[in-house]
Amino acid sequence: MTGQIIDGKNIAAEVRGEIREQITKIQGENPAFKALLAIIQVSDRKDSLTYVRMKLKAAEEVGIATEYLHFSESTTQEEVLQSIDRLNEDPEVNGIIIQLPLPKGFDEDLFTSRVKPEKDVDGFGNYNIGELNKRNGNPYFLPCTPKGIIELLKRSNVNISGTKSLVIGRSDIVGSPIAALLKAEDSTVTIAHSKTKDIQQCFKDVGIVVVAIGRPEFVKGEWFKDASPDCVVIDVGTNFVDDSTKKVGFRYVGDVEFHESIKHVKLITPVPGGVGPMTVAMLLQNTLLSAQRVEKLNGKLRPFK
Amino acid sequence: MTGQIIDGKNIAAEVRGEIREQITKIQGENPAFKALLAIIQVSDRKDSLTYVRMKLKAAEEVGIATEYLHFSESTTQEEVLQSIDRLNEDPEVNGIIIQLPLPKGFDEDLFTSRVKPEKDVDGFGNYNIGELNKRNGNPYFLPCTPKGIIELLKRSNVNISGTKSLVIGRSDIVGSPIAALLKAEDSTVTIAHSKTKDIQQCFKDVGIVVVAIGRPEFVKGEWFKDASPDCVVIDVGTNFVDDSTKKVGFRYVGDVEFHESIKHVKLITPVPGGVGPMTVAMLLQNTLLSAQRVEKLNGKLRPFK
Numbered sequence: 001m002t003g004q005i006i007d008g009k010n011i012a013a014e015v016r017g018e019i020r021e022q023i024t025k026i027q028g029e030n031p032a033f034k035a036l037l038a039i040i041q042v043s044d045r046k047d048s049l050t051y052v053r054m055k056l057k058a059a060e061e062v063g064i065a066t067e068y069l070h071f072s073e074s075t076t077q078e079e080v081l082q083s084i085d086r087l088n089e090d091p092e093v094n095g096i097i098i099q100l101p102l103p104k105g106f107d108e109d110l111f112t113s114r115v116k117p118e119k120d121v122d123g124f125g126n127y128n129i130g131e132l133n134k135r136n137g138n139p140y141f142l143p144c145t146p147k148g149i150i151e152l153l154k155r156s157n158v159n160i161s162g163t164k165s166l167v168i169g170r171s172d173i174v175g176s177p178i179a180a181l182l183k184a185e186d187s188t189v190t191i192a193h194s195k196t197k198d199i200q201q202c203f204k205d206v207g208i209v210v211v212a213i214g215r216p217e218f219v220k221g222e223w224f225k226d227a228s229p230d231c232v233v234i235d236v237g238t239n240f241v242d243d244s245t246k247k248v249g250f251r252y253v254g255d256v257e258f259h260e261s262i263k264h265v266k267l268i269t270p271v272p273g274g275v276g277p278m279t280v281a282m283l284l285q286n287t288l289l290s291a292q293r294v295e296k297l298n299g300k301l302r303p304f305k
Numbered sequence: 306m307t308g309q310i311i312d313g314k315n316i317a318a319e320v321r322g323e324i325r326e327q328i329t330k331i332q333g334e335n336p337a338f339k340a341l342l343a344i345i346q347v348s349d350r351k352d353s354l355t356y357v358r359m360k361l362k363a364a365e366e367v368g369i370a371t372e373y374l375h376f377s378e379s380t381t382q383e384e385v386l387q388s389i390d391r392l393n394e395d396p397e398v399n400g401i402i403i404q405l406p407l408p409k410g411f412d413e414d415l416f417t418s419r420v421k422p423e424k425d426v427d428g429f430g431n432y433n434i435g436e437l438n439k440r441n442g443n444p445y446f447l448p449c450t451p452k453g454i455i456e457l458l459k460r461s462n463v464n465i466s467g468t469k470s471l472v473i474g475r476s477d478i479v480g481s482p483i484a485a486l487l488k489a490e491d492s493t494v495t496i497a498h499s500k501t502k503d504i505q506q507c508f509k510d511v512g513i514v515v516v517a518i519g520r521p522e523f524v525k526g527e528w529f530k531d532a533s534p535d536c537v538v539i540d541v542g543t544n545f546v547d548d549s550t551k552k553v554g555f556r557y558v559g560d561v562e563f564h565e566s567i568k569h570v571k572l573i574t575p576v577p578g579g580v581g582p583m584t585v586a587m588l589l590q591n592t593l594l595s596a597q598r599v600e601k602l603n604g605k606l607r608p609f610k
């Protein structure tokens with residue numbers, strides 16, 4: 001048996017196509033309609049620059065306007081906070097994200113929580129985390145990577161309710177919120193982390209595995225031998241490993257040993273081309289949602305389940 | 306082998322004794338020191354009346370002042386909200402709780418989230434839930450029942466880090482927050498609920514089991530046969546079952562089949578006399594903490610881990 005790939009690149013393109021269509025349709029009815037995403041960056045980190053550039057390009061392609069505030073690392077916290085306040089008050093701005101990590105000495109929580117909940121399209125602020133973790137919460141936005149994972153599962157016709165799932169990693173941006181979403185979708189979730197003993201044992205009979213730890217090929221193919229034969233694997237890991245055969249000198253590798261694992265499972269996301277593109281697509285979707293709310297609904301997002 | 310009982314009544318009395326001592330000590334240094342808990346009730350439900358009376362009495366015994374606002378069910382939401390606002394602004398008031406459930410037609414979330422985070426000694430508001438669910442969050446208060454469970458485990462010398470734990474139930478007041486706390490204490494947590502298939506299988510090798518579902522003796526003793534021999538069971542369930550042999554006509558029963566389970570586990574909480582008294586003790590502890598903050602720290606609670 002060999003499993004199938006979940007083509008995140010393709011599915012994300014589909015989602016972006018839908019967003020573009022929707023924007024065109026709304027603008028047909030109301031030419032003044034505009035969705036605007038503001039991105040704040042406080043560093044010259046190469047990876048951050050790449051991620052921001054990807055987001056700006058993707059936004060542009062679907063017809064979402066952008067405002068890019070690029071501060072140098074010598075900027076004071078106060079200056080950046082003032083920009084957030086200004087964007088919070090600007091009725092033209094629908095979404096505000098702060099590219100992490102921030103420079104040393106910056107209190108990230110201070111910044112993510114400064115963004116108004118109704119513009120917090122990354123879903124990292126206290127309000128949206130609180131609502132996400134309530135049984136019938138009303139978050140304005142779900143965080144993009146976990147939201148993208150649920151979307152990948154649904155568009156691949158994976159039935160989540162009643163499954164046993166395993167999430168490896170408990171970060172605020174991936175592990176913990178995807179565990180909350182899987183739970184809300186009626187999966188029975190186990191959350192493992194670096195203090196978990198005998199992690200391999202957690203794979204027994206499991207139907208969905210999400211790995212977000214940042215350790216190249218940490219999860220071995222043979223660990224899936226005891227998993228459900230219908231097991232679906234979502235590999236969030238994005239690790240750079242040196243590779244002199246590549247022009248750029250490196251390649252991307254996931255947290256899962258892809259070639260061995262695919263032999264034992266039903267579906268698996270590749271790295272790159274799995275979760276990554278969906279994260280960006282969900283950011284665009286959240287921004288459009290925010291603009292539509294201002295436009296029409298003027299209310300909160302319906303509960304996420 | 307027969308397991309031991311975790312005597313929650315005793316441990317709670319110990320905690321209350323510590324609170325009383327602390328208050329006496331602080332008042333020795335500053336005679337004006339006062340901790341005040343406000344309780345809002347909007348119903349004449351018998352069980353709510355009982356719970357409120359217990360809380361008022363316990364507060365009084367440790368030297369915490371109380372303000373009890375008892376509204377009739379015909380009160381408007383607006384009236385109750387105005388009282389919360391008044392208590393929020395009153396510098397004398399250190400803790401505010403709203404006895405749940407509220408009457409039909411009342412939006413509970415509206416009320417719990419109206420309480421200022423720094424007076425939300427039940428820990429049910431959006432702010433405190435958000436912080437509880439962040440990796441390095443800074444909640445002002447942890448919700449009382451989950452906090453009491455961790456305290457029971459620690460005072461019984463149960464090592465939480467590295468264990469496998471199972472939480473059955475995913476409510477906002479017990480299941481979900483105790484799962485978050487066990488995770489923060491480095492346990493590998495599985496959260497089961499009514500959509501979980503083959504729940505018995507989840508007991509395999511498990512070291513800590515918390516049951517909060519409200520189904521009398523739902524968890525059978527034999528389910529623990531595959532659990533760790535050192536398994537610790539926390540039974541949160543508080544079910545009234547008819548019992549004509551009792552003067553009052555009923556008795557309390559937990560969610561766990563106590564007499565069969567104790568044969569297979571190391572430690573187990575009884576019902577009554579397990580988690581219940583700890584919940585009230587933690588409410589008092591949170592109120593004292595709040596008063597101490599106003600008095601001295603004037604800051605936030607240190608991170609809970």
Ligand SMILES: NC(=O)C1=CN([C@@H]2O[C@H](COP(=O)(O)OP(=O)(O)OC[C@H]3O[C@@H](n4cnc5c(N)ncnc54)[C@H](OP(=O)(O)O)[C@@H]3O)[C@@H](O)[C@H]2O)C=CC1
Nearest residue numbers: 169170171174193194195212213214236237238275276279
């Ligand atoms: N494709 C995308 O869109 C995105 C990809 N990513 C990628 O996902 C990965 C994870 O990111 P992020 O969540 O931010 O990472 P963090 O570093 O914040 O968290 C890593 C988590 O993995 C756990 N962990 C680390 N080592 C082990 C181990 N040996 N066994 C079990 N658990 C372990 C840690 O446990 P503990 O808590 O005990 O320390 C921690 O909870 C990274 O590769 C990142 O690049 C992230 C976001 C988006």
Ligand SMILES: NC(=O)C1=CN([C@@H]2O[C@H](COP(=O)(O)OP(=O)(O)OC[C@H]3O[C@@H](n4cnc5c(N)ncnc54)[C@H](OP(=O)(O)O)[C@@H]3O)[C@@H](O)[C@H]2O)C=CC1
Nearest residue numbers: 474475476479498499500517518519541542543580581584
């Ligand atoms: N001692 C104390 O201080 C306290 C005691 N309690 C007691 O704890 C119990 C639970 O309270 P609470 O959390 O408020 O209850 P809720 O009714 O809010 O939640 C019950 C949870 O149990 C789950 N559940 C119900 N039936 C089953 C089943 N057959 N198998 C597996 N899971 C099931 C539900 O699943 P789903 O989500 O799928 O519906 C739900 O998540 C009650 O008896 C209550 O009286 C509560 C608070 C404090």
